[in-house]
């Protein structure tokens with residue numbers, strides 16, 4: 001019996017020691033102090049979400065904060081200003097408002113895995129660069145605020161980061177070269193900011209990436225060929241930027257690409273035939289560029305487009321005949337080009353409206369007036 005009671009005593013000592021480093025109950029005093037400093041840089045007047053941030057037990061009673069049960073350290077901060085959250089419903093509001101800035105004190109929470117501070121509309125000032133020193137960070141979601149300044153230059157240090165979302169802010173500067181080092185990244189959303197400069201040429205190194213959303217910025221330069229070598233990328237949105245050059249043919253050999261938005265850029269050259277023929281691509285928007293040449297006539301029974309928008313370009317030649325073999329074409333827009341000749345007969349052309357073909361050089365046949 002003696003050895004056994006000795007070992008339970010040892011376990012007890014370990015537990016007591018662990019509890020004392022955490023304070024009598026709740027989180028370590030240093031984590032609590034960091035949270036209070038983080039809170040003091042923010043102001044949230046309507047919901048009172050910070051009114052629960054008092055007392056010692058930041059791990060169980062503080063709204064939006066949770067801890068890792070094995071370490072007792074603060075692991076998650078999750079505060080959303082737009083959600084089905086009961087706190088919003090109770091206050092009779094559909095969205096929240098928070099101003100202030102993200103205090104660098106948050107970087108003292110060195111076991112943080114999740115930081116969500118989303119849709120508060122008025123949190124401003126730059127993203128603290130020290131966030132890149134949080135080695136366990138997996139989710140960084142700061143969407144829908146008024147953050148300014150650049151993406152931290154050494155963002156690539158966050159080797160566990162799977163979600164990086166800073167969309168709908170006022171972020172400026174370039175995409176840091178180190179972004180391509182985020183080897184765990186699955187979801188990248190920097191849309192709707194003021195980001196300029198080129199896309200890093202080795203972005204294709206992000207082998208886990210499934211969504212890359214970079215739309216509505218001032219991004220210039222070409223679309224890197226390396227993107228076409230991303231085997232898990234399903235959604236690529238580069239719309240409304242200042243991209244130039246040709247569409248890399250490599251984009252046509254991406255195994256799971258399902259939506260591609262390149263509209264409202266300054267792209268030129270021809271449409272790669274492999275891209276139009278690519279199986280699994282359901283949405284393709286190339287509208288409002290300077291794309292020229294003929295539309296490759298490469299559709300097949302494997303083509304299934306919910307939307308195919310090639311409008312407002314410099315396309316020539318005729319409407320591809322193989323479109324009638326496509327399994328499905330929902331929305332088709334070929335307007336504002338230089339197409340000519342008879343529109344083929346059959347599906348999908350029998351359910352499309354004249355607007356899909358408007359403002360070309362000399363198209364004719366239903367839904368346009370009959371050819372002479």
Ligand SMILES: *[C@@H]1O[C@H](CO)[C@@H](O)[C@H](O)[C@H]1NC(C)=O
Nearest residue numbers: 263264285287288307309331
């Ligand atoms: C394609 O992009 C253009 C220009 O950005 C936009 O006006 C149009 O609605 C988009 N088409 C589809 C089908 O989403």
